[in-house]
Amino acid sequence: MATDAFEEIAETFDFLDDWEDRYRHVIEMGKAMEPLDESLKIPSTKVEGCASQVWMVPEIEGEGPAARFDFKGDSDAMIVKGLIAILHALYSGLTLGEVAKVDAKAELARLKLEDNLSSQRSNGLQAMLGRIRAFSQQSA
Amino acid sequence: MTFDVGAVRADFPILSREINGKPLTYLDNGASAQKPRVVIDAMTRVYEQEYSNVHRGLHTLSNISTEKYEGVRGIVARFLGAPDEEEIVFTTGTTEAINMVASSWAAPRLEAGDEIVLSIMEHHANIVPWHFLRERQGVVIKWVETDANGDLDPEAVLAACGPRTKLIAVTQLSNVTGTVVDVKAICDGARDKGIPVLVDGSQGAVHMPVNVAEMGCDFYAITGHKLYGPSGSGAVYIRRERMEEMRPFMGGGDMIREVTRDAVTYNDPPMKFEAGTPGIVQTIGMGVALDYLMGLGMENIAAHERGLRDYARAKLDGLNWLQVQGQSAGKAAIFSFTMAGAHAHDLSTVLDKRGIAVRAGSHCAMPLMEHMGVTATARASFGMYNTEAEVDRLVDALEFCHELFG
Numbered sequence: 001m002a003t004d005a006f007e008e009i010a011e012t013f014d015f016l017d018d019w020e021d022r023y024r025h026v027i028e029m030g031k032a033m034e035p036l037d038e039s040l041k042i043p044s045t046k047v048e049g050c051a052s053q054v055w056m057v058p059e060i061e062g063e064g065p066a067a068r069f070d071f072k073g074d075s076d077a078m079i080v081k082g083l084i085a086i087l088h089a090l091y092s093g094l095t096l097g098e099v100a101k102v103d104a105k106a107e108l109a110r111l112k113l114e115d116n117l118s119s120q121r122s123n124g125l126q127a128m129l130g131r132i133r134a135f136s137q138q139s140a
Numbered sequence: 141m142t143f144d145v146g147a148v149r150a151d152f153p154i155l156s157r158e159i160n161g162k163p164l165t166y167l168d169n170g171a172s173a174q175k176p177r178v179v180i181d182a183m184t185r186v187y188e189q190e191y192s193n194v195h196r197g198l199h200t201l202s203n204i205s206t207e208k209y210e211g212v213r214g215i216v217a218r219f220l221g222a223p224d225e226e227e228i229v230f231t232t233g234t235t236e237a238i239n240m241v242a243s244s245w246a247a248p249r250l251e252a253g254d255e256i257v258l259s260i261m262e263h264h265a266n267i268v269p270w271h272f273l274r275e276r277q278g279v280v281i282k283w284v285e286t287d288a289n290g291d292l293d294p295e296a297v298l299a300a301c302g303p304r305t306k307l308i309a310v311t312q313l314s315n316v317t318g319t320v321v322d323v324k325a326i327c328d329g330a331r332d333k334g335i336p337v338l339v340d341g342s343q344g345a346v347h348m349p350v351n352v353a354e355m356g357c358d359f360y361a362i363t364g365h366k367l368y369g370p371s372g373s374g375a376v377y378i379r380r381e382r383m384e385e386m387r388p389f390m391g392g393g394d395m396i397r398e399v400t401r402d403a404v405t406y407n408d409p410p411m412k413f414e415a416g417t418p419g420i421v422q423t424i425g426m427g428v429a430l431d432y433l434m435g436l437g438m439e440n441i442a443a444h445e446r447g448l449r450d451y452a453r454a455k456l457d458g459l460n461w462l463q464v465q466g467q468s469a470g471k472a473a474i475f476s477f478t479m480a481g482a483h484a485h486d487l488s489t490v491l492d493k494r495g496i497a498v499r500a501g502s503h504c505a506m507p508l509m510e511h512m513g514v515t516a517t518a519r520a521s522f523g524m525y526n527t528e529a530e531v532d533r534l535v536d537a538l539e540f541c542h543e544l545f546g
Contacts, residue, residue, distance in 0.1 A: 019493055020540075027486075027544060051501070052485045052516075076515070077483035078545055079490075 002107050005089035013111045022113060023079065030081030033088070036074035047131050050124030052077035054084070058135035065097040069136055073128075080124060086111070091132055099136040104129050143440040149525045151176040151432075162495030165530045170315050170343065170474055170521030171499050173368045175429070182428040183370065186421050194420055195394055195411075209420050212427030213410070216375045219430045220341075220360060221351030227383065229376050229410040230423055234342040235265040237361035237376035238309070240413060241338055242269035244386040245359075246307060252278030255305040259292050259321070260285045260511045261314040264504040266340045270309065280304075285511060290317040290466030294325035301335055308337045312344025316503045316519065317466025318449075318474030320344070327356035336382060342366055346523075347445055347472045349438040358382045364422065368523075369429030373422035383409045390415040441524045448522050449473035452531045459535070461542050465512050473522035476503070479538070482545035484516040490544060491518070494537040 001007065009029075016022045036045075040057050047054040052075055059070040070092045073084040090107055091099055108125075149155050154174045157164050166174060186208065192201035194209045217225040231237045246256070256270050260283050273279035284300050286292050297308060308330055312323050323339050330337045336358035341350060345362045352360045359382065364373030378386070388395055388406055392415035397405045406412045433441065449472065456464055456475055465476040479487060484500035491498055500518045502509045509515065520534055 020544075023490065023493070024544060052483050075483075077485045078481070079486050080483075 002090060002102070003093060005092065006086075006107065009086060009089050010107075010110050013113075022111075026082030026086070026113065027078050028082070029085040030075075030078045030083075033074075033081055033085045034072075036072055040072070041074070047124075047127050049127030049130075050075070050080065052080050052124070054080060054124060054128060056084075056128065056131050056135075058139070060096070060135070060139045063139075065095060067096050067139060069094050069096055069099050069139075071132065071135065083125060084128065087128060087132065096136045096139055099132065143436065143444045143524075145444060145525065145527055148436065149527075151178070152525055153177055153180070155525060159495040159497070160493050162493075165494075165496040165533050167520040167522060167526065167530070167534060168497045168499050169346075169366070169523035169526075170503075170519060172365045172371065173346070173523050174525070175370070175425075176368055176432055178432055179369055179425045179428050183421050183425045186424055191421070193417055205420060208424050208427075209418070212375075212423050212430075215427040215430050216362075216377075219350070219434060220345070220362070220375075220377050221353050222377045223353055224380070226410060227377055227380055229378060229383075229413045230418055231361070231374040231376055232372050232419060233363040233365065233374035234263075234340060234361040234376075235363075237359070237374060238266050238338070238340065239269045240376065240389045241359050241378075241386075242273060244389045244413065245382060246270075246273060246279075247277070248387055249385070250277065250279050250306050253280060253304060255280045255282050255302060257282045257284060257297060257300045257305055257308045257310075259283070259297065259310050261290075261292065261316065261319060261321075261505065261508050262309070262311055263315055263340065263342065264506070265342070266309055266311060266338075267507065283507070286317075286319065286466075286508075290314070290319045290468045290471070292319060292321050294322045294329065297326050298329040298333070301330070301333055305333075305335055308335055309340070310337070311340040311342070312350075313347060313472055313474075314466070314505075314508070315343050315474065315521075316476050316505045316508055316517070317468065318471035318521075319466055319468040320348070320470050320472060323357065324355050331356060336379075343472070343474075348442045352377045364426035364429065367426065367429050367433065369426035370419075370422040372419045373426035375426070378410075383413075386413065388415070389413050392416040394418070436524070444524060445473045445522060448526055448528065448531065451528050452520070452522065452534075455531055455535045456538075459538060459542070461546065462538060465514065465517055473526075474519065475521075476517040476519045478514055478517050479541060479545065482541055484518040486545060487518040487538075487541055490541050491534070491537050494533070494540070496534055496537055498534075 045055040054075045056073040061068045075081045190204045192205045194206040213225040213228045216228045284297050327337045338359040339357045342363045358379045360377040365371040395415040463478045488500035498520050
C-alpha cells in the first residue's frame with residue numbers, strides 16, 4: 001500500500017483503458033497542480049537530465065527520520081507536470097524513513113504509464129526520483 | 141521523368157513498419173533521413189564480400205575497397221557540381237567539415253579583431269567552431285538577423301562585412317524554419333570584396349540541386365546521413381586555392397607521405413586532410429545514396445517537396461491555434477511550430493503515440509530560437525518519400541493535441 005492519495009490515483013488509472021485516456025488524465029493532473037512561484041525557478045531547484053525544464057523544491061517539517069517530507073514542483077511541459085503531480089501523491093506526507101523505502105518503479109508500473117513514456121521522459125523521471133532521494137538523505 | 145512517390149517509398153524498408161500500432165509517419169528528416177534498400181544492400185555486400193582497409197595493401201580485397209571508396213569522390217563531385225574530384229575531402233559529416241575549416245584554414249590565418257560573419261539561423265555546428273576561434277584567439281563573430289518572415293537578405297550579410305571580415309559562414313537552408321538562403325548572391329558579393337564563403341549544405345543539398353561552381357562558394361559541406369546515406373559519412377568541397385592555404389587537420393595514417401623521428405611530410409590534398417582509417421563502408425554507402433538521388437533527379441525531388449510544402453502550409457495555416465515559425469515564401473518543407481498550453485515535448489510525445497516522428501527542442505540552433513522568442517518548438521521536416529496523406533495524419537494528430545492540451 002502506498003499513500004491514500006496515490007492509491008486513489010491508481011484506482012482511477014485502473015478504469016482507463018487506452019493510452020489516450022491515461023494521457024488525458026496525466027495532463028489534467030498537471031493542469032490542476034499549483035504552479036511553482038517564479039522566484040523559485042532558479043538553477044539550484046532545476047532538475048538536470050530532463051528533456052524539458054523541471055524544478056523541485058523540498059519542504060520538510062521536523063527533524064530526524066520522523067520528519068515529514070513534502071515538495072513542490074513544476075515543469076514547462078504539461079505531461080511532465082502531470083508526472084510530478086503523481087510523484088507528489090506518492091511521496092507527500094511520508095516520513096523521511098518511509099521515503100527511502102518507496103519502490104517508485106513498482107508503484108508507477110501500476111499506472112501502466114511507463115511504456116507510454118518516451119525514453120527521454122523516463123530519463124527525466126529517473127532524475128526527479130534521484131532528486132527526491134537526495135532531498136530525503138540530506139535531511140535525515 | 142516523373143517522380144513516383146509510391147515507388148520511392150517502396151525502396152525504404154523502414155517505411156512499412158508500425159510505431160505504437162500506427163503506420164510510421166517519419167517527419168524527422170531534418171535530423172536524419174531513412175535509408176533505401178540499395179544503400180543497405182551495398183553496405184552489406186562490402187562487409188560480406190569486399191571489405192578491407194583502403195590505401196594500404198596490394199591484395200585483391202584492398203584494391204576493391206579502395207576502388208569503391210575512391211570512386212565516391214567522383215560521385216560527390218558530380219552531385220555538387222565540383223569542377224574536380226580532388227577538391228572533395230571525405231568527412232564524418234558537416235560538423236567535422238566545419239571544424240576542419242576552422243582549425244586548418246581559419247585558425248592560422250585570423251588574428252584578434254578579425255571577423256567572421258554568421259547568420260542567426262546557423263546550426264551549432266556552424267557556430268561553435270567559430271566560438272573556439274573567438275575564445276582562443278580573439279576572433280569577432282558578427283551576426284546577421286533574419287526578418288519577420290524568417291528570410292535572410294543577402295545584402296544584409298554583405299553589408300555586415302567590413303575590412304576585417306575574413307569569412308562568411310552561412311547555411312543554405314535553415315534546419316528550423318526551412319528558409320532557403322540565396323547563397324549565390326552572397327558568394328557573388330563576397331567575391332567582389334575578396335571574402336571567402338563557407339556554405340553549410342547539411343539541409344540544402346538534400347532538398348535542391350546544388351552546383352558549387354555556379355554558386356561560387358569556397359567551402360560546401362554535406363552530411364551523408366541526411367542524404368539518405370549512412371551516419372558517419374560526409375564530404376566537403378574545398379576550392380583548390382583554399383585547400384592550398386590549409387594546414388593539416390588531424391594527424392595520423394593516410395595523411396602523411398613520410399615520417400621520421402625529426403620530421404613529417406604530408407600527403408597531397410585531399411588526403412592531407414583525411415587522417416586514419418576512414419569510414420570506408422559508410423562512405424561507399426553515401427556514394428550509393430547520392431547515385432540514387434541523382435537517378436531520381438534532384439529537380440524532381442525538389443518539385444515533389446514543393447508540392448508537399450504548399451499542401452502542408454495551407455493545412456497548418458488553417459490551424460489558428462498553431463504558431464508556425466518562419467513564413468518565408470520559398471522555404472523548404474520544414475515546419476517548426478508551437479501551441480499554447482503544450483510544450484514541444486508534450487506535442488512530440490503525443491504525436492509519437494500516433495506513429496508520427498517529429499523533433500522537439502531547440503534544434504541545435506539556440507541563437508535562432510532566442511531571436512524568434514521561443515525556447516522550444518516541435519518540428520515536422522519532410523523528405524522525398526513523404527506524402528500528402530502524411531500531412532493529413534499530422535494535422536489530425538495536432539488537432540487531437542489541441543483538444544488534449546487546450
